[in-house]
Amino acid sequence: MSLIHFEDFTPGETRTYGAYRFTEEAIIAFAAEYDAQTFHMDAELAKHSLLGGLAASGWHTCSALMRMMTDDWLGGSACLAGIGIEDNRWLAPVRPGDVLRAETRTLEKTDLRSRLDAGVVKFETILRNQDGVEVMRQVSSILFGRREPLAAPPAETAPRPIPPEPPPRIDDRFAALPDDYRLARVGAYADLGEKQFSAAFIRAYAQEFDPFPFHLDEAEGRKHVLGAMSAAGLQTACCWMRQFIALRREVAGGDVPSRASPGFANLVWRKPVLVGDRIRFSTQVIAKRPTSKPGLGLVQSLNRAVNQRGALVMEFTAAVITPIVA
Numbered sequence: 001m002s003l004i005h006f007e008d009f010t011p012g013e014t015r016t017y018g019a020y021r022f023t024e025e026a027i028i029a030f031a032a033e034y035d036a037q038t039f040h041m042d043a044e045l046a047k048h049s050l051l052g053g054l055a056a057s058g059w060h061t062c063s064a065l066m067r068m069m070t071d072d073w074l075g076g077s078a079c080l081a082g083i084g085i086e087d088n089r090w091l092a093p094v095r096p097g098d099v100l101r102a103e104t105r106t107l108e109k110t111d112l113r114s115r116l117d118a119g120v121v122k123f124e125t126i127l128r129n130q131d132g133v134e135v136m137r138q139v140s141s142i143l144f145g146r147r148e149p150l151a152a153p154p155a156e157t158a159p160r161p162i163p164p165e166p167p168p169r170i171d172d173r174f175a176a177l178p179d180d181y182r183l184a185r186v187g188a189y190a191d192l193g194e195k196q197f198s199a200a201f202i203r204a205y206a207q208e209f210d211p212f213p214f215h216l217d218e219a220e221g222r223k224h225v226l227g228a229m230s231a232a233g234l235q236t237a238c239c240w241m242r243q244f245i246a247l248r249r250e251v252a253g254g255d256v257p258s259r260a261s262p263g264f265a266n267l268v269w270r271k272p273v274l275v276g277d278r279i280r281f282s283t284q285v286i287a288k289r290p291t292s293k294p295g296l297g298l299v300q301s302l303n304r305a306v307n308q309r310g311a312l313v314m315e316f317t318a319a320v321i322t323p324i325v326a
Contacts, residue, residue, distance in 0.1 A: 004077035006119040006144040015104045018068035024096035030060040034238040039258040055093035063209040078145035082233045084268040086139040098129045111154040178320035181297040192243035192281035205235040231273040243281040267316035278308040297324045
């Protein structure tokens with residue numbers, strides 16, 4: 001069977017696939033590694049949380065979608081790299097025993113002036129559980145190789161809008177965390193610490209969720225366009241969450257209250273994370289506001305990852321639902 005190339009995608013087409021089952025053991029194991037909050041780890045205590053019971057981390061759901069895509073069609077394509085996730089919304093909890101299915105619609109295709117041998121395809125994917133309930137909706141973009149390179153660069157397109165600058169940085173890790181809405185301060189910044197991406201660490205995630213050869217094997221990585229074994233993009237995002245929870249626990253001196261998120265946006269992988277890289281993570285509050293639900297506020301943040309050479313490798317914006325205590 002021939003690979004699916006950039007030319008083979010048609011805007012408006014839809015792919016329906018997958019049957020990914022979440023077990024209690026897998027939910028807890030993922031949370032222990034990347035998102036150690038009570039409502040992802042303790043079924044009894046989770047009953048008293050905002051989610052009303054044990055539920056998978058949203059990052060686990062994103063990772064499961066990547067595995068479903070890879071198994072069904074992405075693994076048989078000329079995929080070169082993920083570009084980013086423009087919008088991701090977690091709409092309903094994913095419970096133990098849930099079986100998720102995906103529907104992916106091709107939205108648009110973009111020729112590249114910088115690479116005549118590749119192009120970018122944008123998709124919208126909806127995940128539903130066995131009862132037809134929509135649990136996640138995602139818009140993402142992926143770089144694919146072309147079967148035949150363009151003969152000439154495409155016409156220039158309108159420049160992308162420049163995102164707004166973050167507020168002035170205030171070094172205050174207590175005010176940068178979503179555990180107390182009153183204390184959260186716009187501009188507050190926290191260094192979340194560093195994580196080294198060893199081959200074993202990269203491989204463990206990839207075997208479960210993103211089994212492309214260049215994530216699994218150093219020799220295969222050297223053959224890839226990146227020139228080295230690289231981490232899955234979502235693993236880098238999951239590691240941001242790991243460091244975020246670790247700082248919350250450090251500040252609290254132990255367990256922290258579970259905090260739910262409606263989703264994230266504008267996630268861009270700026271550079272690959274290669275085997276051996278040391279990645280430093282950060283978060284900065286960029287907005288806060290009460291929600292329409294009494295007693296609940298929303299704290300929005302800009303989150304970044306930088307490698308040991310000081311290069312930005314990933315950034316995204318996110319929001320956390322936080323109780324407003326009088």
